[in-house]
Amino acid sequence: MSVAKKLVGQTAAYGLSSIIGRTLNFLLFPLYLGIFAPEDYGVINGLYAYVGFFNILFAFGLETAFFRYANQPGADRQQLFNRVLSFIICSSVLLTSVILIFINPISRLIKFPNQQLFIGWLAVILAVDAITSIPFARLRLENKAAKFAGIKMLNVLITVAANVFIYWFCYNVYQENFLANLKPVISKFYFPEWKLGYIFLINLVANLLLIxxxxxxxxxFRFSLDFTFMIPLLRYGYPIMLMGFAGIVNELLDRILLLELLPTNFYPGLTSKGALGVYGGCYKLATFMTLAIQAFRYAGEPFFFAQAKEKNSANTFALVTKWFVIVCAFIFLFISVNLEDFKFLLRQPSYYQGMAVIPILLLANLFLGVYYNVSTWFKLTDKTYFGTFISFGGAAITIILNIALIPVLGYIGCAWATLVCYFSMAVTCYYFGQKYYPVPYPIITMAGYLALAIGLVYASWYVSVSDFLWRHLFHLGLCGIYLVIIVLIEKPALRLSR
Structure with missing residues (x-):
């Protein structure tokens, strides 16, 4: 149980910085909406959507390859670090140079013909992200969770503070809403026509400070470029890169298809862009599950590679996955039964109509987390191409179901497509994993806990309690029932593990 406790501690360290960082960034959302017109905010979202794809290209899947080869017997970790980082530096400089050289045709191709400066800054941001990913991976490999989380957190705080300074303080001083006597000073570096540019510039400066x-x-680090040495790492990493591309399709394509396929007047008083806004706003609440999964992945990936060498590694993997499901099922339950208390995060009543997608997306992300857990087998057996096939199968499901469901169900169809996609990926990965790297996952137990959480959510929907206080006590009681059952069932196992 000590290894599980160690994993929990590291997950908490990674998760704290991730949760706080995401929360602070989430709070910038209303600040932006108070300044930017919808088309301006569309530029930000559109360009950063492309950043998601290019981040994967710049990384080449070498972060996971670094973990894999660093844990091989007799591995020279310093030499591995030098050679992987040398390759990333060279490839990032090359890719960034290509973007800068062809920035005009690229800007036209992606439908942002007047944003060359921002695209250039984003190219540099991509390079810095890729280059710093290897030192960050080394911190994770060496179990330096506190330093990793501290640097990430400082980066977020710098970004948020700079945004608040520019978009709240400087904006209001310039508009003479307060401290009008400071306007001559502010005018020397705050230019209203630059209002979009500051977001990208702040991101660029904050990323450069990571170095x-x-x-x-x-x-x-000592520069040591060895292409022969890198060939097996790239062979290991490229399927992971392709998985990343497929993952971005699963994550973002539904929003593009919703805009294209939603019938006119499907939602009275909402255009397709308005419906996309409602879906996107409600999707943000599902990130509570995503945060838990991301925190777990930061700690889990090096943990699984390190534990693979131990005698009882398969039992450890099964135990970790069971508790992952228990915790995530509780997150799903707690948010789903208390949705009315999360409305304040959406801020505007126009978003409330889309809240039905939140439980579906929470459950979808839970299965995505299960997939990440059971996918360990193809990373440990160097069969990463299975991950590519599974991810592209998920992408196909995403495309087909969104095309079929959006005209009938609207953004609810997007949510169901996401759930079916991630559920299918988890089941398929488990099936093949039991053939090549058997792990005794307690499937019936995990399914039972998940069914319990889903049943309690249904109970909260179908038992109507009008009084505010009694309704909340009822919802908290449902969460308590789940926790009591978990304790009663798992308590004997916990005693034996001490």
Whole structure:
């Protein structure tokens, strides 16, 4: 049980910075909406959507390859670090140069013909992200969760503080809403026509600051480019890169298809862009599950590689996955039965009509987390191409179901397509994993806990309690029932593990 406790501690460290960072960034959303017209905000979202695809291209799947080869017997971790980072530096400089050279045709191709400056900044941001990913991976490999989380958190705080300074303080001073006597000073560096540009510039500066923050890791680096050495790592990593592309399709394509396929007047008083806004706003509440999964992945990936060498590794993997499902099922239950208390995060009543997608998306992301857990087998057996096939199968399901369901169900169809996609990926990955790397996952137990959580959510929907206080006590009681059952069933196992 000690290894599980260690994993929980590291997950908490990674999760704290991730949750706080995501929350602070989420709070910038209303700040932006108070300044930007919808078309301006569309530029931000559109360009950062492309950043998601290019982040995967710049990384080449080498972060996971670094973990895999660093845990091989007799691995020279310093040499591995030098060679992987040398390759990433060269490839990032090359890719960024290509974007900058062809920036005009690229801007026209992606439908942002007047945003060359922003695209250029984003190209540099992509390079810095890729280069710093390897030192960050080294921190995770060495179990330096506190330093990893601290640097990530500082980066977020710098970004948020700079945004608040520009888009709240400087904006209001310039508009003479307060401290009008400071306007001559503010006018020297705050230009209203730059209002979009500051977002990208702040991101660029904050990312560049990661280099001195990681200076101790960079100080040990010695340039050592060896293409022969890199071939097996790239062979291992490219299926992971393709998985990443498929994952971005699963995550983002539904929003593009919703805009294209939603029938006119499907939602009275809402255009397709308005419906997309409602779906996107409600989708943000599903990120509570995503945060838990991301925190777990940060700690889990190096943990699984390290534990693979232990005698009882399969039992450890099964135990970790069971508790992952228990915790995530509780997150799903708690948010789903208390949706009315999360409305304040959406801020505007026009978003409330889409809240039915939230439980579906929470459950979808839970299965995505299960997939990440059971996918360990193809990383440990160097059969990462299975991950590529599974991810592209998921992408196919996403495309087919969105095309079929959006005209009939609207954004509810998008949510169901996401759930079916991630459920199918988890089941398929488990099936093949039991053939090549058997792990005794307690499937019946995990399914029972998940069914319990779903049943309690249904109970909260179909038992109507009008009084505010009694309704909330009822909902908390449902969560309590889940926790009591977990304790009663798992308590004997916990005693034996001590």
């Amino acid at each position: 001195p923050l990681l200076w101790r890791e960079f100080s040990t």
